[in-house]
Amino acid sequence: MTAITKICCIGAGYVGGPTMAMIAKKCPHIEVTVVDLNEQRIAAWNDVDVTNIPVYEPGLSDVVAEARGRNLFFSTDVESAIAAAQMIFISVNTPTKTYGSGKGQAADLKWIELCARQIARVANDNKIIVEKSTLPVRTASAIKDILTHTGNGSQFQILSNPEFLAEGTAVEDLDAPDRVLIGGDNTPEGRVAVQALVDVYANWIPRERILTTNVWSSELSKLTANAFLAQRVSSINSLTELCEKTEADINEVARAIGTDSRIGPKFLKASVGFGGSCFQKDILNLVYIARSYGLSEVADYWEQVIIMNDHQKRRFANQIIKNLYNTVNGKKITFLGWAFKKDTNDTRESAAIYVADHLLHEQAEIAVYDPKVIKNQIYADLNYLQTRKEEENRKGVEVIEDPYKACEGAHAIAILTEWDEFKSYDWQRIYDSMLKPAKIFDGRNLLDADKLKSIGFQVRSIGG
Numbered sequence: 001m002t003a004i005t006k007i008c009c010i011g012a013g014y015v016g017g018p019t020m021a022m023i024a025k026k027c028p029h030i031e032v033t034v035v036d037l038n039e040q041r042i043a044a045w046n047d048v049d050v051t052n053i054p055v056y057e058p059g060l061s062d063v064v065a066e067a068r069g070r071n072l073f074f075s076t077d078v079e080s081a082i083a084a085a086q087m088i089f090i091s092v093n094t095p096t097k098t099y100g101s102g103k104g105q106a107a108d109l110k111w112i113e114l115c116a117r118q119i120a121r122v123a124n125d126n127k128i129i130v131e132k133s134t135l136p137v138r139t140a141s142a143i144k145d146i147l148t149h150t151g152n153g154s155q156f157q158i159l160s161n162p163e164f165l166a167e168g169t170a171v172e173d174l175d176a177p178d179r180v181l182i183g184g185d186n187t188p189e190g191r192v193a194v195q196a197l198v199d200v201y202a203n204w205i206p207r208e209r210i211l212t213t214n215v216w217s218s219e220l221s222k223l224t225a226n227a228f229l230a231q232r233v234s235s236i237n238s239l240t241e242l243c244e245k246t247e248a249d250i251n252e253v254a255r256a257i258g259t260d261s262r263i264g265p266k267f268l269k270a271s272v273g274f275g276g277s278c279f280q281k282d283i284l285n286l287v288y289i290a291r292s293y294g295l296s297e298v299a300d301y302w303e304q305v306i307i308m309n310d311h312q313k314r315r316f317a318n319q320i321i322k323n324l325y326n327t328v329n330g331k332k333i334t335f336l337g338w339a340f341k342k343d344t345n346d347t348r349e350s351a352a353i354y355v356a357d358h359l360l361h362e363q364a365e366i367a368v369y370d371p372k373v374i375k376n377q378i379y380a381d382l383n384y385l386q387t388r389k390e391e392e393n394r395k396g397v398e399v400i401e402d403p404y405k406a407c408e409g410a411h412a413i414a415i416l417t418e419w420d421e422f423k424s425y426d427w428q429r430i431y432d433s434m435l436k437p438a439k440i441f442d443g444r445n446l447l448d449a450d451k452l453k454s455i456g457f458q459v460r461s462i463g464g
């Protein structure tokens with residue numbers, strides 16, 4: 001096969017946008033077109049002011065600014081982009097199903113199938129299809145089945161190339177990934193397709209970091225990686241409760257075990273619970289797949305990671321209630337942070353949503369400040385739960401753009417996201433403006449508890 005010069009990516013979201021921007025930056029000889037049905041999203045990617053792109057990630061606007069208009073294009077013309085490309089990445093959403101069989105566990109592959117059908121309709125020459133979305137193991141066979149029935153003789157190779165970037169560090173992860181994983185068929189055509197994608201990444205990634213496997217191993221490795229990462233968070237979080245009972249300190253425990261090179265120090269940060277669009281969805285999907293093969297012990301084992309995470313979120317909310325003398329009715333509780341982690345404007349599955357929902361049930365009055373999340377997103381997140389009327393969410397939650405104002409007159413502050421800026425606030429000023437006793441529930445163990453206590457705050461940390 002001749003070298004790839006035209007790539008199309010279907011889906012301009014948190015993965016499609018940044019990954020394609022990086023390919024375009026590193027491969028000026030390849031024309032990369034990112035397409036999406038969502039006109040507003042594409043318009044934002046094309047905004048003259050590059051700081052208005054729809055995904056907030058440190059460093060991303062610079063990468064986009066360098067390549068956009070040169071060899072990086074964002075468009076709603078899906079069909080033309082598919083027709084022109086030699087290689088098509090599918091990077092559409094694959095959320096948990098909310099209806100029918102597999103509801104609440106299986107991945108909804110509706111959008112993947114739509115892409116496959118659209119490619120089948122439009123393509124009139126041979127193409128390499130790259131699964132960038134996270135998919136259940138064996139999805140490639142379904143895509144292949146749809147594509148091989150186009151009837152016009154075009155040949156398709158399906159590769160699995162899962163994305164491992166984490167939000168908040170997407171640019172550095174894409175620039176220097178631990179590894180790139182490419183799964184393909186072990187046939188002459190399959191090997192040629194794998195090599196074509198290896199050659200794209202080899203423009204900036206050392207060859208030894210580009211792993212090749214069969215398609216099924218690659219698909220399953222993505223779910224497995226997320227399950228292992230989430231399991232570490234649930235493991236450390238499970239011990240926070242025991243620390244609180246025994247006067248052990250979870251930060252000290254994490255440091256002590258993390259220095260064992262077999263365990264390692266990363267991903268041992270206790271928290272109010274993991275969020276994000278991936279961990280829960282991918283583990284539920286793994287659980288569903290295991291159950292569908294009759295592997296109930298395997299399914300139960302991984303399901304426990306989610307059960308522990310739900311427990312941690314509920315426990316945090318309950319601690320606030322208990323500590324505020326068993327009632328938060330009419331009390332102002334200020335949330336610092338709404339995003340599921342720092343350095344992103346993404347709020348999907350953020351612990352903040354569930355903690356807020358729980359406190360709203362108890363009739364608390366919540367004020368929210370987040371440096372990057374817009375007001376309407378916060379209401380949309382709560383409304384999506386459908387636990388109360390939209391006007392009740394509006395009444396119970398006030399979104400405030402100034403952190404000091406947000407904390408004024410509050411009974412308590414809850415830290416839900418580990419934004420760096422929270423550490424450098426004038427905490428004396430905040431203390432002076434709050435009701436007393438002024439309480440802080442640090443769901444991220446972010447702040448210097450001793451310093452806050454010396455100001456006069458009552459501080460509850462996770463696992464401390």
Ligand SMILES: NC(=O)c1ccc[n+]([C@@H]2O[C@H](COP(=O)([O-])OP(=O)(O)OC[C@H]3O[C@@H](n4cnc5c(N)ncnc54)[C@H](O)[C@@H]3O)[C@@H](O)[C@H]2O)c1
Pocket residue numbers: 010011012013014015016035036037038041078091092093094111114115132133134135163164165166167277278
């Ligand atoms: N968010 C992450 O950090 C991350 C990391 C690794 C992998 N993933 C996986 O990548 C995939 C995409 O995730 P995301 O966070 O970018 O999702 P997203 O919701 O941000 O973006 C998906 C985009 O695809 C578009 N789309 C859906 N169907 C389409 C179609 N038929 N034609 C054109 N556009 C279509 C949607 O409009 C949306 O803009 C998921 O499978 C996810 O599990 C996500």
Ligand SMILES: O=c1ccn([C@@H]2O[C@H](COP(=O)(O)OP(=O)(O)O[C@H]3O[C@H](CO)[C@@H](O)[C@H](O)[C@H]3O)[C@@H](O)[C@H]2O)c(=O)[nH]1
Pocket residue numbers: 134163164165166167168226229233266267268269270271272273274275276277278279340341
């Ligand atoms: O020690 C830790 C590490 C993470 N978290 C939380 O776990 C969640 C997920 O964090 P992270 O994994 O850093 O971000 P994601 O963007 O969700 O990235 C995960 O999910 C992506 C989508 O599949 C994968 O590509 C990444 O490799 C994988 O890290 C967040 O709420 C974090 O606050 C903790 O509570 N403690």
